[in-house]
Amino acid sequence: QRFERNFALFGSGIAVFLVGLLWLSLRWSLRPLTRLTGAVRAVETGKQDHVQGRYPLEITPLVATLNDVLVMQKAQTQRTQNALGELAHSLKTPLAVLQQQAHDDQRDTLKRMRDIIDYQLARAATQGTTLLTSPELIAPLATQIKSALIKVYGHKGIHITMECDPTLSLRAAKGDILEVLGNTLDNACKWCSRHVHLHITRHAGQVILTICDDGPGFTANARQMLTRGGRADTRMEGQGIGLAVVHDIITSYGGTLDIGRCETCAHGTLNGAKVVLKWASRR
Numbered sequence: 001q002r003f004e005r006n007f008a009l010f011g012s013g014i015a016v017f018l019v020g021l022l023w024l025s026l027r028w029s030l031r032p033l034t035r036l037t038g039a040v041r042a043v044e045t046g047k048q049d050h051v052q053g054r055y056p057l058e059i060t061p062l063v064a065t066l067n068d069v070l071v072m073q074k075a076q077t078q079r080t081q082n083a084l085g086e087l088a089h090s091l092k093t094p095l096a097v098l099q100q101q102a103h104d105d106q107r108d109t110l111k112r113m114r115d116i117i118d119y120q121l122a123r124a125a126t127q128g129t130t131l132l133t134s135p136e137l138i139a140p141l142a143t144q145i146k147s148a149l150i151k152v153y154g155h156k157g158i159h160i161t162m163e164c165d166p167t168l169s170l171r172a173a174k175g176d177i178l179e180v181l182g183n184t185l186d187n188a189c190k191w192c193s194r195h196v197h198l199h200i201t202r203h204a205g206q207v208i209l210t211i212c213d214d215g216p217g218f219t220a221n222a223r224q225m226l227t228r229g230g231r232a233d234t235r236m237e238g239q240g241i242g243l244a245v246v247h248d249i250i251t252s253y254g255g256t257l258d259i260g261r262c263e264t265c266a267h268g269t270l271n272g273a274k275v276v277l278k279w280a281s282r283r
Contacts, residue, residue, distance in 0.1 A: 032056050036063065043070070044171075046134030091117050135169035136177055138200055138207070145181045146198070153189045160185070164200040170207050170279060176249050183242035184211050184275050191215035195270060206255070207279040212262035213272040246277070254280040 032055050039051045050067045092114065099110045146160050170177060188196045192213035199210045247257045255278050262274035 032059050040066070044134065049074075088117070135171045136174050137166070137169050138177065139164045139166045139168065141174070141177050142181055142198060142200065145178065145185055149185055149189050152186075156189075156192075156194070158189055158192060158194055158196060160189070160196045160198065162198045162200075164198070165202075168200060168202060168207065172253060172279070176253075180209070180246050180249055180277065180279075183246045184209070184277070187242050188213040188215070188273065188275070192272060197270065205280065209275075209277040209279065211275045211277075212270045214270040215272040217261050217271070217273045218259055243275070250277055250279060 192215040258276045
């Protein structure tokens, strides 16, 4: 009995020792992966542009591949932006000349061609979300668009109010955020009487942008504006591609776009058009 008791105690001690040794071994061996995870998080949040640090030989090829992918992605994005800019310049200038020289019955066709080019270029420029997309603060971008539109529509004396947490960020390409804010706010300013209200908040893992105005509101066939080059009305100048481009951008990020009438909002009763963008966001 004494032998069995001593053997059980000795065996239990050996088992505890081996389990502890195994835990320490796993913790030590997985430490490089933990550091690699932290480095990838730093790239995600924009603190660094590539994975830094020294790693064991077994992980070094993975780190090198990740950095190569980051470099290639950045270079590809830049080449795409440059090519789209050159394409836009090379196509729009000749079309503008042709439109000035064309007969009245030909100008509508040329204008339609230019609308299609604008839409497809804007659609192709949409970057969409990637794993390593850095978060962007929304408030500074919204303020930038707001200031520009107040100058553009200065003859109307419009008043744009904005509610947005200054710390609210969105994991998306900066150009896509500017495109969404610019097109939706420009559409509101174009049709409003005097007032436009922008409200941005986060709810249930989504960034929700609500834009209201005191204009006539959307017509019954307003959904046409979400299709390629569609317009619900021809009383104002414009290609009618703004909301269609916004719809494509939001869809590429897994979000939604809804349009309707703004009966009430934080700014008061506007009774105009209402655009609600729900943009999926990872913190």
